[in-house]
Amino acid sequence: MDRDEEYTAYVRGRLSWLRKIAYSLCQDWHRADDLVQTAITRLYVKWRQARAADDLDAYxxxxxxxxxxxxxxxxxxxRVRLTPATSPEPIEQGDRDTAMDLRRALAAVPPRQRATLVLRFHCDLSVEQTAHALGCSTGTVKSQTARGLATLRAVLGEPEPRLARAEEC
Structure with missing residues (x-):
């Protein structure tokens, strides 16, 4: 299989997965498509380096x-808003009201915190993997996660969890 065929096969197989991650980041399907298009274009340019990575999906x-x-x-x-931030695609499963509330709340989280939350909880990455993806320290990931969750709780109207005492841990 030549370089272009290998690249095309990979992108075809992962396109849906990439769109879901992009949507989780930006909360707009049209913008998610633009993000994915830019990302796969950059991937093509760096394909030789990318396919040599230990974990291509992580790359x-x-x-x-x-x-x-x-x-x-x-x-x-x-500055530019071409379409409303609505979801034309159906919610796959679960409670629609809860999903809509969560999307609205996630959109209120600042971008860097949102990226951290998406990587940690949607992509199920560890703190270390998230730090690598964002190009920051593990401490930054922890603080961004805590701030992002606090913003989500505030938007959703949920109380802050009480801090556990040392003997409870």
Whole structure:
């Protein structure tokens, strides 16, 4: 199999997975498609390096998250809004009201914290894997996770959990 066939086969097999992660990051299917398109274009340029990675999925996830964060820093998204942030795709399972509340709350979380929450809880990455994906320390991941969860709780109107005493741990 040549380089282009190998790349195409990989992207076809992972496109749905990438879209779901991108949507979790940005809460807009059209924007998620744009993020994925940019990420897979960068992947193509670096395909030789990417396919040599120990975990290709992790490599691509890092590219996608970094594309999202770079777009947030540019400010283009905050100035240009082409479509409403609605979900044209159906919710796969579970309580629709809860899912909509969670999406609304996640959209209120700042981008870096949102990326941390998506990687930690949607992608089920460890603190160390998340730190690698975001290019930061594990302490930063922990603080961003705590702040992001606090924002989610505030938006959802849930009380902060009480701190456990040392003897309870």
């Amino acid at each position: 691509v996830r890092v590219v996608l998250v970094r594309v999202f964060l770079a777009e947030q820093r540019k400010g283009w998204f905050s």
